[in-house]
Amino acid sequence: MLFLVSILVLLPPVVCSASVSCANSDRLHILHKYYHPGDIIISGIISQFYAFSRPINFKTYPSHEPIDDLVHFFARWTYLATIELLSTQGRFIPNYKCDVKDNAIAFLGGPNSDLCHFMATILCMYKIPQLIYGSAPVINNRIEGVFFHQMFPNGVHQYRGILQLLLGFGWTWIGVIFMNDESGERLLQNVIPMFSQNGICFDFIQDLPHATFSSGISDMVEEGLEIPKVIVRSTATVVLLHGEIQTMLFLRMLPVILKYEDIPVNQTSKIWIMTAQMDFTSVAFQRNWDIGFLHGAISFAIHSMQVSGFQKFLQNRNPTTEKEDGFIRDFWQQAFDCVFSSPISDTKVGETCTGEEKLETLPDSVFEMRMTGHSYSVYNAVYAVAHSLHAIHSFKFKYRKRTDSRRQELLNHQPWQLHHYLSKVSFNNSAGEKISFDQNGELVAGFDLINWVTFPNQSFLRVKFGKIDPFAPKDKLFTAALDAIVWPSMFNQVQPLSRCNDICHLGYHRTQKEGKSFCCYDCLPCPEGKFSNQKDMDDCSECPEGYFPNHKRDSCLPKDTSFLSYEEPLGISLVTFALSFSFITSLVLGIFIKHQDTPIVKANNRNLTYTLLISLLFSFLCTLLFVGRPEKLTCLLRQTAFGIIFSIAVSCILAKTTIVILAFMATKPGSRMRKWVGKRLATPIVLSCSLFQTAICTVWLSVSPPFPDYDMHSMAEEIVLECNESLAVMFYCVLGFLGFLAIVSFSVAFLARKLPDSFNEAKFITFSMLVFCSVWLSFVPTYLSAKGKFMVAVEIFSILTSSFGLLGCIFFPKCYIILLRPQLNSRGQLIKLKHSRI
Template sequence: MVCMISIGKCPLSDPLPILHKYYHPGDHIIGGIISQIYIFSNEITFKKYPSPELSAEHIHFTASWIYLASMELLFRHGRFIPNFKCGVKNNPVAVIGGPNSNVCLHMATILCGYKMPQLIYGSAPVMKNKSEAVFFHRMFPNGAQQYKGILQLLLHFTWTWIGVITQDEDNTEEFTENVLPMFSQNGICFDFIERSPKQTVFSEIIDILEEGHKILTIVLKSTANVVIVHGEIHTMVTMRMFNWGSEFENKPLKTLGKVWLMTAQVDFTSFPFQREWDIGFLHGALSFGFHPKVVFGFERFLQSRNPTLVKEDGFIQEFWEQAFECFFPSSDVDKINGGICTGKEKLETLPGTVFEMNMTGHSYSIYNTVYAIAHALDVMHSSQYKPSHRAKMNGGGWNHMNQHKLHHFLRSVSFNNTAGEKISFDQNREIEVGFHIFNWIILQNQSLVRVKVGRTDPEAPSDKLLTLLEDAIVWPKRFNQARPLSLCNNNCRSGYRKTKLEGKPFCCYACLPCPGGKISNWNDTDDCFQCAEDHYTNNNQDGCIPKVITFLSYKEPLGTILATSALSFSLITVLILGVFIKNQDTPIVKANNRSLTYTLLISLLLSFLCAFLFIGRPEKMSCLLRQIAFAILFSLAVSCLLAKTIIVILAFMATKPGSKMRKWMGKRLVISIVLSCTLIQAVICTVWLTISPPFPDADMQSMNEEIVLECNEGSTLMFCCVLGFMGSLAIFSFTVAFVARKLPDSFNEAKFITFSMLVFCSVWLSFVPTYLSTRGKYMVAVEIFSILASSVGILGCIFSPKCYIIMLRPDLNKKEKLMGSK
């Protein structure tokens, strides 16, 4: 529709008559008629192109008729003489174009050459010629704001897997090339992007159906539950054909439950033959658009319209015949269908799918457009111009200078319309209003109700652009009023992570369990993450549980058993020491150096008591003492056994005639052996304490569910040196004892030393792999067990035979028995 506003001899009056709803081809019955409106006071004339004999359905916004209508606007009313202006009467001052973008694009070719102000109430065309764009004022809000609102809506509902249907028009290129990539950058994927066929003439309806069937097949197979529809006001005609075709596939669109998300350019329109078609597939759809304010008197005005009262309106008669399915006697409409029109039919009796009594968004834009021009002209006329200039404007010519001034006043126009809404343009000559979000509800009688469920605020930050009343939304019946999901696949639940599928969009992915020790506590996480050191993963790997602090305690069974064992063996050692002291003058006690025996028993006693340093909560002092005390005491004990063995060997060699070994016999040798071995171990321990001493530590890694309080050895190398020296000393003692075990004597202690060293070496050789294979408090338990076992081995092998003789066989505890004979 092209609407022309011109200046006559009478002042411009109330422009409400321009808002005849049936003028608007976007309101349910597409007429495809290029119309021309002249406003002179209260008089409205309406002229159609082409001639009445060509039905409205046969033409759809074709370029040739738009060019013709645009040229006709520039010449005297009723006469068409190109390149000539015959008279100055009824010259146009502005043109209202729409709703199709092609209408505005084609009329710009003619009108921009005359610097004609053009106001667009529908889809804005993509102007490649920037010089022509300055003549446009857009009553349609900024498109970028709408696309950001759609993106926010998709992200709000986490609809990341969608389909897109666009109209095969020039202005959809920008949407495909610029807007859709913006969606992809924000995590939106597309199952399909299809172009619906361009509507031209009625004869090509078969081609439209064929192209539509291809798109319908894609929609039916798609797993996306949300489909964005971007098009023009007549796109609904094609969508209704999709639904009509789906019924032949035995898969009606309404049973699939797709959520149609329509841009503001799309409105409910149809061909006359579609009026009985089911529109249930639109139930639960969402659309962006304008929210028209209630215009006082508009409904009463519509009720007063009929063909008999408006003789000069050539379009209303044709609309009346199509809407009420009747014909006027003088009409060329096929008289087979319907009865005779009386002209007294009431518009309010028409179904909502044919005609709505409420003002739609596009009609409201026209309403505001007319008022904007009226206010701009009013301000322009009331400005303080020279009397001669004013007279020229009122009575003479309307020239390009006046049109240029009108551009200026249009840019700065700001007013409150009769509905109470403020209307103004921004610096880009676009109206400064936001979009509203509507929920389409289809009632059982096929009536369409649009419910406002949200809006966009052009002045709000980008992350708060959208305001939504989610609880007010009615979804398609398939979803049973639950929020629809539109995902390529199910969400990866907690405990899983996403992994890319080759050859699929990034929204399509598989789910893999988190590896051990990692969790994911959100759906659709890209990667799992490690719990804090003092936490561990639960069985589902979707949460972290605090670790339990643990150490070898006296209160737990293992600690109690080890402590009791250490205490018991300590008491046994004390008893043995008491027995030996009590019988210190007997031959068996005096044999093999009584001082060494006491020293050995005391070292074993302290070794048993040393186990208590390993039990309980690790402290700084206990960590410093435990390994040092253990190393020195065991070195002392083993060195005592080595000294005993060497004495046995020297004693045997000294009995040979002429032997020089007698001079080595005595306490000095014993003290030298014991002190030298013990001092070497003491030096190693001193170096260890100097370089890197043991300290209390918390091991959070070894045990999955526990924090083990332990003594960190500080320097592992020095710990190995301590054990290495002790092991070397034990092996050397075992070797010497093994050599001396068969020396002739009635009581050869070397045999028992051999057994004790065999036990000692076996325990500590098995200690190394066992210690390294255990974790936490069990490492400490292994070391305590090795200390007790090796000490018990020495105590049992060395002293049990002697205690047996002392306590049970005192008859053998005599010198002549011990000396023996060959």
């Protein structure tokens, strides 16, 4: 909103001279060929400072118009200044020009986009090229847009660079302050959504108050006082300041407002990120204000280079040597806080200016001796027009005869003829950089990243620590030496954090807080079997196959191969029990063979007894197939051997129980059951049951036999080497048939438990089958809930327990009588016992 218009008037003689004009109609004549490059730029620098230090004195305007600092908010002054420059020098007659020497052929405007827009309203009617060295205004009229040539790169690259900077530092929780104008609307409509889509959240988005006149000044002040309070309440460490050059005036006011509100300045220490449209400036009453709030700030700037000899040129510049420069006297008075003596007035209002003061003695907050990004753009803009005019001259010189009228023809160039050459201009400036425009009339350039370092004497350094090169490969768009950044003192040179909450550490993942921004979340530990090896993970990941999460769940460890081995305590214990039970079974079998002629051994079919003992012996021994590393052969034999052996054992018990019932029925006179008692019935029962189970196992092995396999998933920290049953349905068919035999045997034995007998074996069979069925009924849920090698251990335990239950319940009572009560193992005693029970 503060007013600055720099207007470029170029005349094309052979040496290509130029004339630079500013809004107050003072003329600075600079010779392009013979003057130092610094000459071209000095008017832009000094007039820029001057314009922001005091209002322009429009001497040619009616004296009854009220002119004060707020005059710069009026668009009409821009229109008047533009029209005045299109008129004859010294005479304000719109649309008339009485001389042909000082024809304006191009205008250089900036740094405020509103001013450029107001200029365009007039200049586009005359088809005069306009070079904008600040942010370009929004031009809705395509005809007006044709005459714009922007010395400012495409702003999209800047916003992408800001996004990369925020993401690079992990600053996902920021505040935004912007000017409520067209550029601010573009920020809200295009940039803020882009930031949100890439994970940036906003604690606040605050617009600066409009500059208004007396009727609304109180509201403007009230709004302005609220902004520091919003900043103080914010938990965001980083604040993006989006505006133009006058926005710096607000930033400089911030410490004063905080002091007025009794808020300690150190409570509001923020990392300021400023856009390239901004630059350091101040009004006269701010010259002695502290600039410490800028220490550690980061700003984007149009890529620039230092022009050789520029500082030397500034050192030689003063009001004494440059009497035709209408700006330099006013600038000198403002910069050195002095006044030049006037013959008209004898009143002394301050120190007298000598004109010999040195610019280099001024602090940077008053005048910078280095070329800024805006000044570099003005420098290149002047040369762009000069090179375009030179191109026109070369073109006409090539295709026209050399006549005395050639100079007059060149002097009468029309402004619209320059557009074609400006759009295609390409040259290397004195700093060695190539200057050209793209198809949209925008400067082909990138942005520099600047770190502000301030000093107590009101001086500061702009330290370049990186750049944004939109023409580099995508992975090199943003390059910066982040370690070189100087941070505000309160952060003790440690990179600040700006997040809604602490990051989720390794082993945790984020979960959204209800009703909060997506940057605000809680951290929960990873669930069982998952891990997170990065901070702020949205979800935990599963380890690759063959790995498992460690205790902290922040990395994966290789799984150990696990199987029930002979070396571990569980395997040793089971093998010991199996061998012990096998030995006991062998011992019982030996006892029965030794006493095979005794009545108690002969009772209930001696051959069935031997078959049952041998099957129990093999059932104990078959458990050894389950221990050790699974191999192809052991996997084939495990379940099939177990199923067939147990079928023989249970069928023997069924046969023994059936014989007991038939023996009782055969004692009745005339009974036909006598012929079935003995081997005639026992053999078919045992063979049929065994062969049926064998058929099931044969089908299983033929269709899809078990095989060694690795179970990667059932155990979290181990790879289980197991025998894959392949067809689980066949395994459950084997168990189902065994269960059917056991239930039938138990039912028959239960019915025969009270039958009179000299040694009623049915009672012991009933109890043994009760133990057997209980073990295998509990086996199924236990087996299904177990994992890894413990599944094998459960099956081995069930085999050993059920087999030992049969052995103990059926044979231990008989061994007791054979070994300890031999007097009861006689025919007479058995007959006596039989009659006593009847």
